[in-house]
Amino acid sequence: MADKLSTSDEELPPFRERAPWLGADLQTLRNLIRGAPPELLGGERLLLAMPDGDKLAARLDRPATDVAAPLVVLAHGLAGSEASHHGVATARYLVDQGWPVLRLNLRGSLPSRATSSGRYHAGRTEDLAAALRALPAALSRRGVVLIGHSLGGNLVLKFLGEGGHGLPVIAGVAVSAPIDLAATCAQMMAPRNFAYHRYMLHAMKQEALAPGAALITAERAAIAGARNVYEFDDLFVAPHFGYRGAQDYYDANAAKNFLAGVTLPTLILHALDDPWIPGACYTAVDWARLPTIETALSPGGGHMGFHGQGDRVPWHDRATASWLKRKGFGPDQTRRREI
Known part of the structure; x- marks a missing residue:
């Protein structure tokens, strides 16, 4: 049973898979065989300059009204982009909940290819740091929450473990991250x-x-x-x-080698039946010695799946939103902290 995540007024229930997506493989395959959900209407294209002259493409989606939420920056997985199924789904849900969401296309991914000739890798955190420095000040003035999916989760955790690079990052979330790259391979x-x-x-x-x-x-x-x-x-x-x-x-x-350096509030969500990432990568870690990191390790959910009962929104997105609000990083909560 997954750890329960307490919020100010409720507890997120454990993940329970939804038929017909039963088992790790169907949970994983659902994102591949069903296609991406409809893209959000509107959206803004940003080109974020790298020190070597390349530019990373990013898509920014904002809620209908400004409710003083931090900016969520979402990093995609291997061979992914802003159009990845789970990235679109996460952006849609969090924007609906009141967060502005910027989906960053790493160097060499398809949307960034026209303006960058280089390539990303699992730990190229200098690009993530440069992209955050290139953000307009108005976007990051309430802080930045980093969310990484799959390979992007390893990138985010390594970034946080390196100390945050002196940037206004206030929290991080990693979902289905290959924290042990050799074991995952x-x-x-x-x-x-x-x-x-x-x-x-x-x-x-x-x-x-x-x-x-x-x-x-x-x-x-x-x-x-x-x-x-x-x-x-x-x-x-x-x-x-x-x-x-x-x-x-x-x-x-590998992010596992940087976890001890994480000092900001961080949430790690992972399914122990993930067919791509051995559960032992997570059960071998002494999480009690990492007080700034909270984990929800579910027996089921597959890789970037978490298609659960009771709601069509993936469980990992609901868990993320619930945790951010509990930590005081939700819509309107930033304004209350500033007053």
């Missing part, structure tokens, strides 16, 4: 995950080789020839960013 390549692995490797190659990528001939060959995600990381990602190999890249960027 091994799990993805397990025989039971053959279909997932094939799908993700194809998406990774397609993204990396998309027009506009700044790659040398040897890198293009390495990407095309990678037979699995480990080879993709070992032959392309690691050398591209100066790491000795995949294991060096994993060790240097």
Whole structure:
């Protein structure tokens, strides 16, 4: 049973899966086979300058009325973007609840490709820091809440564990984050995950080789020839960013190695039956020694699933909103803190 998250006036019930999405695989596949929900109406395009001249594309959606909420900055997962199913769903729900939400497209993801020739990786927190520094001051004046989905969750946790980079970040949330990159890679390549692995490797190659990528001939060959995600990381990602190999890249960027440095209020949501990320990555951590981090580790929910009973809004989004309000980071609560 998932941990209960107390709020000021209610308790969020434990996650209970909703038919027909029964079991870890159907919970995971639901986002892939049902397509993305309708995009929010309106929205603003921002181009956030990086120190090297690249620009990251971001989409900003605001609530109908300004209710003094912090800005939520959402980081997507591997081979994802602002259009990812769970990103659209999260933005829609949080905007409806009163938060402005900025969906950041990491360097090299499709919406950012036209203005950035480089590439993101699981721990490239300097890009996240630069993007936050490039935000208009009016957007971040009430603080920033970081939310990371999947690979974006590892990025957010590493960022928080590095001390926040002197930016106005006030809290963080990670959902289905691969906090142990090596273990996650091994799990993805397990025989039971053959279909997932094939799908993700194809998406990774397609993204990396998309027009506009700044790659040398040897890198293009390495990407095309990678037979699995480990080879993709070992032959392309690691050398591209100066790491000795995949294991060096994993060790240097796995969020599990940065959790002790997290000093801001942080929520981690994860399903222990996630088919992509071993539950042992989470159960091996002594969370009691990390007082600023709260966890809700559910037996079920799959990877970025959490399609539960009682509400069509994914459980992780409801849990996030409930926790932010309990911590005083909800709509109108920022104004009360300022008075």
